[in-house]
Amino acid sequence: MMSRRLLPVLPALTLLAMLGPVVAGLYGTVLPAFGHLPAAGLIGPTLDPFYHLFGWAGLPRAVMLSVGVGMGATVIALSIAALLTAGWSGTRAFRFLQRLLSPLLSVPHAAAAFGLAFLITPSGWISRALSPAITGWDRPPDLLIVQDTLGLTMMAGLIVKEVPFLLLIILAALGQADTQRSAAIAQALGYGRVTGWLKTVFPRVYAQIRLPVYVVLAYAMSVVDVAVILGPNTPPSLSVYIVRLMSDPDIAMRLQGAAAAILQLGLVVIALIVWRMTESIVAVLGHRWVLSGARGKIDPLIGILALFAGGLCAFAVLAGIVVLGVWSFAGFWSFPNFLPDQFMLRNWLRFGPGTLAALGETALIAGTVTLAALVLTIGCLEAEYRHGLSLSSRGLWLLYLPLLVPQTAFLPGLQTLMLNIGADVGRTPVIFAHLVFVLPYVFLAFADPFRAWDVRIGTIAAALGARPDRVLWRIRLPMLLRPVLTATAVGLSVSVGQYLATLLIGGGRVATLTTEAVALASGGDRRAIGVYGLMQTGAALVPFTLALLVPAIVWRNRTGLRHG
Amino acid sequence: MKYLAFLAVFIAPVAVFAEPDPADWDAVTAQANGQTVYWNAWGGSTTTNDFLAWVGSRVSEDYGVTLEHVKLTDTADAVTRVLAEKQAGENDDGAIDLIWINGANFAAMKDAGLLYGPYAEQLPNWTVVDVAGKTVQTDFTVPTDGFESPWAMAQVVFVHDTADMPDSVGSMQALLEWAQANPGRFSYPQPPDFLGTTFLKQVLVDILPDASLLSAPATDENYAEVTAPLWTYLDALTPNLWREGKAYPATGTAMFPLIADDELDLSISFSPGAASTAIANFELPDTVRTFVLDKGTIGNASFVTIPYNSGSKEGAMVVANFLMSPEAQARAQDPAILGYGTVLDMDAITPEQRAVFDGLDLGIATLAPAQLGIVQAEPHPSWATRLSDDWADRYGVAQ
Numbered sequence: 003m004m005s006r007r008l009l010p011v012l013p014a015l016t017l018l019a020m021l022g023p024v025v026a027g028l029y030g031t032v033l034p035a036f037g038h039l040p041a042a043g044l045i046g047p048t049l050d051p052f053y054h055l056f057g058w059a060g061l062p063r064a065v066m067l068s069v070g071v072g073m074g075a076t077v078i079a080l081s082i083a084a085l086l087t088a089g090w091s092g093t094r095a096f097r098f099l100q101r102l103l104s105p106l107l108s109v110p111h112a113a114a115a116f117g118l119a120f121l122i123t124p125s126g127w128i129s130r131a132l133s134p135a136i137t138g139w140d141r142p143p144d145l146l147i148v149q150d151t152l153g154l155t156m157m158a159g160l161i162v163k164e165v166p167f168l169l170l171i172i173l174a175a176l177g178q179a180d181t182q183r184s185a186a187i188a189q190a191l192g193y194g195r196v197t198g199w200l201k202t203v204f205p206r207v208y209a210q211i212r213l214p215v216y217v218v219l220a221y222a223m224s225v226v227d228v229a230v231i232l233g234p235n236t237p238p239s240l241s242v243y244i245v246r247l248m249s250d251p252d253i254a255m256r257l258q259g260a261a262a263a264i265l266q267l268g269l270v271v272i273a274l275i276v277w278r279m280t281e282s283i284v285a286v287l288g289h290r291w292v293l294s295g296a297r298g299k300i301d302p303l304i305g306i307l308a309l310f311a312g313g314l315c316a317f318a319v320l321a322g323i324v325v326l327g328v329w330s331f332a333g334f335w336s337f338p339n340f341l342p343d344q345f346m347l348r349n350w351l352r353f354g355p356g357t358l359a360a361l362g363e364t365a366l367i368a369g370t371v372t373l374a375a376l377v378l379t380i381g382c383l384e385a386e387y388r389h390g391l392s393l394s395s396r397g398l399w400l401l402y403l404p405l406l407v408p409q410t411a412f413l414p415g416l417q418t419l420m421l422n423i424g425a426d427v428g429r430t431p432v433i434f435a436h437l438v439f440v441l442p443y444v445f446l447a448f449a450d451p452f453r454a455w456d457v458r459i460g461t462i463a464a465a466l467g468a469r470p471d472r473v474l475w476r477i478r479l480p481m482l483l484r485p486v487l488t489a490t491a492v493g494l495s496v497s498v499g500q501y502l503a504t505l506l507i508g509g510g511r512v513a514t515l516t517t518e519a520v521a522l523a524s525g526g527d528r529r530a531i532g533v534y535g536l537m538q539t540g541a542a543l544v545p546f547t548l549a550l551l552v553p554a555i556v557w558r559n560r561t562g563l564r565h566g
Numbered sequence: 567m568k569y570l571a572f573l574a575v576f577i578a579p580v581a582v583f584a585e586p587d588p589a590d591w592d593a594v595t596a597q598a599n600g601q602t603v604y605w606n607a608w609g610g611s612t613t614t615n616d617f618l619a620w621v622g623s624r625v626s627e628d629y630g631v632t633l634e635h636v637k638l639t640d641t642a643d644a645v646t647r648v649l650a651e652k653q654a655g656e657n658d659d660g661a662i663d664l665i666w667i668n669g670a671n672f673a674a675m676k677d678a679g680l681l682y683g684p685y686a687e688q689l690p691n692w693t694v695v696d697v698a699g700k701t702v703q704t705d706f707t708v709p710t711d712g713f714e715s716p717w718a719m720a721q722v723v724f725v726h727d728t729a730d731m732p733d734s735v736g737s738m739q740a741l742l743e744w745a746q747a748n749p750g751r752f753s754y755p756q757p758p759d760f761l762g763t764t765f766l767k768q769v770l771v772d773i774l775p776d777a778s779l780l781s782a783p784a785t786d787e788n789y790a791e792v793t794a795p796l797w798t799y800l801d802a803l804t805p806n807l808w809r810e811g812k813a814y815p816a817t818g819t820a821m822f823p824l825i826a827d828d829e830l831d832l833s834i835s836f837s838p839g840a841a842s843t844a845i846a847n848f849e850l851p852d853t854v855r856t857f858v859l860d861k862g863t864i865g866n867a868s869f870v871t872i873p874y875n876s877g878s879k880e881g882a883m884v885v886a887n888f889l890m891s892p893e894a895q896a897r898a899q900d901p902a903i904l905g906y907g908t909v910l911d912m913d914a915i916t917p918e919q920r921a922v923f924d925g926l927d928l929g930i931a932t933l934a935p936a937q938l939g940i941v942q943a944e945p946h947p948s949w950a951t952r953l954s955d956d957w958a959d960r961y962g963v964a965q
Binding site for chain 1: 604609610611636638639646647649650661730749750808809810811812813814815816817819821822823824826827828829848851958959961962963964
């Protein structure tokens with residue numbers, strides 16, 4: 003089946019599927035940014051779009067917002083995840099948090115942002131729980147919490163979702179850094195848990211998680227749906243401004259949008275470079291700290307704070323989902339009531355059929371994309387195994403590239419390019435657009451377990467007469483059932499959560515749960531948002547649950563296979 | 567590619583003959599049977615979405631037309647799409663067949679030659695439309711020339727929670743004084759949202775001694791002078807707004823949950839019946855009522871238009887015609903369904919149809935047609951774009 007001619011081609015095909023749209027999109031953005039749009043009769047090059055962009059009064063604030071929220075969220079999330087692991091890895095509390103990771107990761111960003119907004123607004127659930135008994139309010143106070151001008155709520159919304167992600171990445175890296183022995187030795191030498199871990203394990207772990215941290219930074223700087231829900235509007239962040247400009251019927255505005263997209267790309271590149279330089283500085287300072295011999299007297303305090311912060315993140319996401327659920331069943335619900343006046347099924351009956359249609363569309367796209375991604379990934383990894391085409395470190399950068407380039411920088415350009423070549427709108431282009439984002443995640447989720455498989459088993463099978471295809475399909479993949487299902491779940495949830503790709507490339511004809519939910523956000527109908535948010539979360543959570551249950555059932559009599 | 571070009575030679579003459587003639591209604595309905603119409607309409611209101619779904623089921627029953635509601639957050643998205651298709655040479659089967667549109671978006675599409683028409687006045691139900699009494703032939707002072715057909719009348723009303731704000735205010739100046747006495751209890755949607763821009767226009771129409779200045783296009787010469795009172799007013803109002811004017815609700819419908827949350831006492835809406843509909847849907851407390859200003863408030867019509875490159879023009883015309891039918895108009899006016907004003911002339915429809923309208927319970931928070939007072943004309947579209955751009959410069963960056 004995997005002929006000798008097909009397999010070596012697959013890595014190239016995978017790279018094309020991932021990078022082709024990105025390059026095409028950037029090409030479709032760069033030209034209009036310099037005033038060149040022949041279809042509208044404008045010939046560049048000219049710097050006018052950039053002049054108009056810099057004439058916008060909100061630009062300095064939008065740029066500071068993009069950079070500040072991006073870097074702040076990444077630093078804080080990384081600190082919480084690292085300190086949590088440092089202080090608590092191996093303990094029962096940590097194992098409990100680990101079990102929460104899958105549900106936390108499966109909640110899409112938009113649903114988590116909605117939930118957080120409903121929790122912390124002055125008239126939100128926390129305020130209603132405390133009023134009027136403790137706070138004495140009979141009207142909500144006029145406090146600017148959600149959509150605050152500094153973007154702190156937006157930062158919080160990103161942190162609660164990035165901490166589980168970074169925790170997962172760190173845990174995956176721990177498995178390869180021989181951490182338990184190092185931590186044990188450090189503790190035997192008298193270092194506190196946190197200090198010992200940070201001095202001995204973290205440098206090794208960070209080298210492994212560097213690229214995912216860059217991805218988090220790029221995402222936090224250019225996110226659109228969380229910024230729309232939690233971020234300020236006076237002015238909005240740069241990415242939200244780009245999406246607004248790109249939808250303006252005035253051509254001059256669209257050129258300005260292309261210029262802003264180039265600016266956003268430049269900001270992300272500069273931020274990544276600054277982060278890299280900071281890494282070197284931290285490395286020098288850290289080296290001095292390691293050699294200083296400080297044993298870490300306040301470690302228990304740091305440990306408690308990190309656990310508190312991690313627990314708060316988990317609580318924020320989970321309580322957010324619960325409040326979405328309450329809104330979806332709510333009748334009339336006003337301040338300061340803790341629960342609605344009536345509970346009713348009416349909202350589900352009203353919005354249910356619509357969500358089912360959107361769910362069908364979402365499932366179809368997500369299923370197709372994930373299947374394609376899995377085929378390409380398994381093909382690439384098998385090609386690597388059979389033909390010795392290994393992925394160099396530069397190859398790893400190529401894998402991460404679609405995630406490092408901001409979506410707002412290349413998706414609008416891709417849309418323009420597709421229209422110019424007459425490509426039809428609809429599901430198929432959306433599937434290709436989703437593939438760009440799903441492939442890296444599926445590859446990353448599956449590559450290490452695939453490579454970590456004991457090749458001696460394959461040798462034994464070959465010695466018993468099995469051909470390479472048989473070894474792959476009958477031995478290797480069944481043994482890797484759990485990683486396969488986890489990678490599938492990751493791919494499905496990434497596709498479910500895509501917003502801009504579906505909106506722009508689908509031409510408005512492809513209605514997934516996420517596009518419907520964010521469209522409803524502008525209307526403020528909390529009950530509809532609750533229904534769609536829950537359906538969106540369910541669509542991402544079910545695959546993760548299956549990834550946990552199916553291996554346990556299929557391999558119930560095979561202890562050695564249950565953990566992949 | 568060459569094969570397609572070769573084929574195109576044969577298809578092109580056929581396409582020319584396929585431009586539908588709206589006056590030949592039998593041919594239109596025959597051609598429409600089996601077509602799919604993609605209606606791009608604002609999707610931010612779940613009640614409106616439900617109404618559009620009902621329209622879809624009815625045109626499917628009666629005419630065999632499949633209606634797909636493409637939910638937009640901003641009608642400008644649809645304009646951009648048609649423009650992009652024209653630039654790419656997609657002239658026969660665009661993605662959009664029908665657009666809910668008015669104002670500046672319509673003016674932009676009409677000027678750029680992006681519309682099919684004229685068709686509106688040849689539709690059968692045009693005979694029952696109130697052409698004399700309602701502004702259905704001009705859209706924000708721009709003549710429609712039959713390129714769009716009306717389906718709903720809107721008028722600005724103020725929505726207040728009588729539990730916290732028992733009395734109405736009669737003018738914008740009185741509103742300012744109320745806001746100064748009750749800071750943080752009023753807000754308006756952020757321009758360029760259409761309702762936010764309408765609030766700016768409403769302030770101007772109310773505080774200007776001569777509002778007819780706004781019927782003429784805005785020019786560089788008269789703009790600064792005419793709008794100066796507006797900025798003085800907003801400079802006084804903004805610190806007393808909800809969140810001190812540092813954050814604004816995104817749209818008009820986003821303001822109703824804020825009233826229900828007791829964050830706002832006063833809000834603005836474009837639909838006289840929307841408050842009653844919201845009360846019926848448990849979205850607002852039943853103490854909410856509406857009022858208009860003493861001098862009247864701005865009103866306009868909602869239209870639908872057909873892009874020049876639609877592949878289902880007959881189906882789109884069938885839908886546009888159905889929207890103007892007494893059945894659809896009565897259902898739209900029912901506050902339990904939608905609560906929009908009707909475009910029909912009550913004297914032109916049959917007594918049975920009129921009885922349906924008379925029998926509607928308009929809802930506890932809806933003003934009767936007589937109480938809605940004077941409908942002030944919309945200013946020329948050029949004012950709206952300049953006002954929202956200027957607003958963004960002055961108040962778009964919170965201090």
